[in-house]
Amino acid sequence: MSTETPTVNGVPQERRLVTDLPGPRSAELMARKLAAVAGGVGTTMPVFAAKAAGGIIVDVDGNHLIDLGSGIAVTTVGSSATQVVERAKAQLDAFTHTCFMVTPYDAYVEVCEALAELTPGDHDKKSALFNSGAEAVENAVKIARVHTGRDAVVVFDHAYHGRTNLTMAMTAKQMPYKHGFGPFAGEVYRAPMSYPLRDGGLSGEEAAARAIDVIEKQVGGDQVACVVIEPIQGEGGFIVPADGFLPAIAEWCTKNGVVFVADEIQAGFCRTGSWFAVEHESVVPDLITTAKGIAGGLPLAAVTGRAEIMDSVHGGGLGGTYGGNPVAAAAALGAIAEMKEHDLNKRALQIESIIVARLLQLQEMHPAIADIRGRGAMIAIELTKPGTLEPDAALAGAIASRAREAGIVVLTCGTYGNVFRFLPPLSISDELLHEAFDVLATVMGDLA
Structure with a gap:
């Protein structure tokens, strides 16, 4: 059986970190961004994209990140379909x-x-x-x-x-x-x-x-x-x-x-x-x-x-x-x-099945997950202080920060800043989804 990493448009579909995030080239570009771009234009991650396809974003330092954001639900068909x-x-x-x-x-x-x-x-x-x-x-x-x-x-x-x-x-x-x-x-x-x-x-x-x-x-x-x-x-x-x-x-x-x-x-x-x-x-x-x-x-x-x-x-x-x-x-x-x-409606439902199953497993271990909701490849968890409906934005921020450091592109949202949203491109593989949620499970375990 071949163990060769699959590729999409020449981009290997694997998470691979070759530097700390941000890497030196991204850090250099971020310094230029701070000097030239208005401060009101924020960024979620301090890494600069060089190429993207399937479920992977490759940064300018050669790091391969798993994309669970799709450019905020834009690259539904992938970044280079x-x-x-x-x-x-x-x-x-x-x-x-x-x-x-x-x-x-x-x-x-x-x-x-x-x-x-x-x-x-x-x-x-x-x-x-x-x-x-x-x-x-x-x-x-x-x-x-x-x-x-x-x-x-x-x-x-x-x-x-x-x-x-x-x-x-x-x-x-x-x-x-x-x-x-x-x-x-x-x-x-x-x-x-x-x-x-x-x-x-x-x-x-x-x-x-x-x-x-x-x-x-x-x-x-x-x-x-x-x-x-x-x-x-x-x-x-x-x-x-x-x-x-x-x-x-x-x-x-x-x-x-x-x-x-x-x-x-x-x-x-x-x-x-x-x-x-x-x-x-x-x-x-x-x-x-x-x-x-x-x-x-x-x-x-x-x-x-x-x-x-x-x-x-x-x-x-x-x-x-x-x-x-x-x-x-x-x-x-x-x-x-x-x-x-590619019948992407069907693919969205397959992604939902994978994500919800993984989140239900996490919810059993982490009572801070008060709700799992969404449809298709638009799924979220809301984090609260266990046993209450008090929003826990600090925990959401900490999990997001650690996940990003590990090479997972994740987004938060919500009126109270305590919601994790998962918006993967519908071209992402099952293997990348499972790896992303393996990382998330580790991060949540460490923080718990």
Whole structure:
């Protein structure tokens, strides 16, 4: 039997540390970063990437790190997926830009056609393409306001929707996303989210009734343009609402003429084991925002929705110089092709099975793991002081630091800073997943 290490695009799929982290070349580059890059731009790890493929990131010192972050859910198909690279290269050879609003090109139209096919619901759909998730959310709000003639926007506790002025208003967490950046856009209202660990046993329907009561008392259903919700919250802590919550909110929106917007920027495109997270409860949104995993690492975002809603905006009211850039659009078509060819929804469920099994083993040994939650390759643990719901952000930080030193790229999140999230690329091997969780088990054992 061969023991040769498998490779993906020439990158050996193994964890290998040849220096302490950071190595000397990364340390040199970090010094240059500190001198040239604004201090507000932080980094999770002080190592600089040189190459990445499959489940491995290779740094400039030759260290091979196991990637459990996917560039924050962006490189779902891997960091150098064949069809993404080939299609982007071919487009680069043709042209880099003309601006779709000046002289359009077919890749933009093809992406919109693919979104109409893949997003939930069999109604007529149209899309508009943008650059980032925050842009998509802002434009979804614009569209909803024009369509309804109303102003109010409802979002939820623990939400994250972006870093622009409007999306900061929509985002719940103050530090680091909002601190010092106000005043923010008005007519944004916040309702309580379904958070099963901290809801005292509320069902999804009961949590929805609580949220709807707040909306009707504080805003009024006839004043709301849209409700914007992440079907699984991302930065807020991978919170999966209790079954029944999303359908009840969507039903209330329909009854009140409110546009239901699913923010699928982190959860979409096979990440949860279905094309979109709302599909787990058969919810069909009026508008859906996408970005991150859509284009294999190139900047692209979209708003897709009911044709009559999308067409309510006057000509010229949507767009942007770079929106739907031809190279990014070509990459998106490659990413979607990879997802279909390799059945990445199925792969996400296989990854879920491995990760959850390993986390359940850890939970038996470590009572600080108060909750294991998520879907597909979007799984998290919430750490608390044992026997309580008091968040333990210090423990989460310590585990993350030690894991990174051992060559595992891990991310934390959550309103309280006490949630570990696991977002591996769907191209990662089972062997790398198990090795990463072997390291995590050792780290947690040492700290315990």
